[in-house]
Amino acid sequence: MSIEEIYQRFKNSNKVCTDTRKIEKYDLFFALKGDNFNGNEYAEKAIADGANYAIIDEEAFNTSDQCILVNDVLETLQLLANHHRKTFDIPVIGLTGSNGKTTNKELLKAALSTKYKVHATLGNLNNHIGVPLTLLAMPADTEMAIIEMGANHQKEIAELCKIAEPSHGLITNIGMAHLEGFGGIEGVRKGKGELLDYLKESNGYVFVNEHDATLCSMVKERAMMQVVYHGKSNHVLALKAVSPNISWFCEASKKDYAATVSGKYNFDNIQAAYAISMFFNVDADLACEALATYAPDNNRSQMTEKGSNTIFLDAYNANPSSMAASLENFKALETEKGKVVFLGDMFELGEFSEAEHENLGKQVSQGNYETVVLYGENMKYALKHLPKAYYFTDKFSVHNWVNDKKFENKAILIKGSRGVKLETILNFI
Structure with a gap:
């Protein structure tokens, strides 16, 4: 069965599900495999529990007309997600980095949501399974998407870009995370830079913190990229304090704001979200109010x-x-x-x-x-x-x-x- 045919079944389903414990009526079940489980074994249960169809990749489990046999379930999930993404002509912001991805995503979502219908990664579903699931959950009326991309080895961001096809991108920073998988800090630099490689090839935009010498160097190495800088000369917020909470003055709205978070690194995150929201013509006061009231959860800051x-x-x-x-x-x-x-x-x-x-x-x-x-x-x-x-x-x-x-x-x-x-x-x- 072709991806186009599977997509029609997806359109007639409730949602995509990979866990039979969470199956709802009319879901489309993908029988993914892991180190300690084989989703094919649960296909029959998924259908019994109400799934419209079960996508499987082992003939032995093809026991129903509601089973769809494919060569590889994970690959099919990724191809279907890319097919769904291609039906949207909207800004898709790919977001990666060593630290602060989820915080940046939530801040950016808060600011952009004051003007647009924004779809963003839920939690930290940011890997080769999470990104497709995020895309497939994107409602038809979405006006802007923020797709968080995590990686612990090289070539992973490149693969996620092929699935999500970001039109814009943000790298939070290059730090000493996942050194084992990347093979050192230069490996991290190269791996996160795969987002820049994709955006350059696709003529997309990248947002860059002018205070980050490493990121500035990375975009300069990729000549002729479309770069939108912030932090020094473009949509700058005037920092007043970082402790015990961040506060700033916004020149555009002529107002002071106080956040619920602290730390210079979180102000950098706020500054990035503000600058990007200004690029997309969000009202400055609404953006700053949203950023000020953002409250982190899930043990983050x-x-x-x-x-x-x-x-x-x-x-x-x-x-x-x-x-x-x-x-x-x-x-x-x-x-x-x-x-x-x-x-x-x-x-x-x-x-x-x-x-x-x-x-x-x-x-x-x-x-x-x-x-x-x-x-x-x-x-x-x-x-x-x-x-x-x-x-x-x-x-x-x-x-x-x-x-x-x-x-x-x-x-x-x-x-x-x-x-x-x-x-x-x-x-x-």
Whole structure:
């Protein structure tokens, strides 16, 4: 069956689903495979639970007229998503980078939504499966799309661009994330630069922070690209403060605004979202109001009060670059409260892990922190520079220690990789 024929069945279905636990009536089920499961085995159940059709790629499971046998289910999902994308003549913003992708996506969505019907990646569905699912969920009345693209090795962004066909692009930054898969910082630079390669080839636009020398260099290497700079000379917001919350003055609206987030890195994110919304002729005051009221969730850059303690929770992900930015912001925080730092392992660093955790320990040692708590096997390398730090390798011990400590009147930073799940500490503070 051709993609065009499958697309007609998609148009007559409720939605695409890859998990039989979430099947609804008239869904189109894709029997994807994973390391520990074979979706083909669930095709019959999906149909019994109400799916219109089940896309499969193994003949043994072709037991119904409602089964559609293809060569490869994942490839078919991606081709169908691209086919759906081609039916839209709208701006599609491809967004990637080492840090801040989801925050940038949410800020940009907030600002653009004041004028347009915006469809954006839900959560962090930003890989070879998530991007197709995001595209296939795009309603017919969508006026603008923001597609987050994640990658942990080279050629991955290039493949996602083929599926999503972005007309515009934003790289948040080039940092030390997924060093193991990319093979080092130059590999990261090359991998994220695949978005620029696609946009140059397709005559698309890229939005670039003029303060980021690496990104500026990357676009200059690709001569004749269509570049829209921001941060110095184009749609600039005047920063007033970054702590305890970001505030700025907007020349276009002649007003001051205060955000719910803190940190210079988050102001860069706000500045990018503002500049891009101005490019698309959004009202400056509406954009700034939307950016000011944006409240992060899902353990990203969240600030909360618990008793007399102020907690800065950023436990969704961690790598050397994001750790450095969070610590720099926390170090600069003006407060009379004693500062406490909880740091968890950074993952996917490969051969760079020992050196980067040791570098992290050195950076922490230069801050004026009342208490430092390290968690995870790799954090032992940070101890070289932090002889007075508390060090744990099991969560039960951390929880007991925090529970016994009874923190009061402290400013507390909690940051670690997703797999460490340091947010569980909140229950014991």
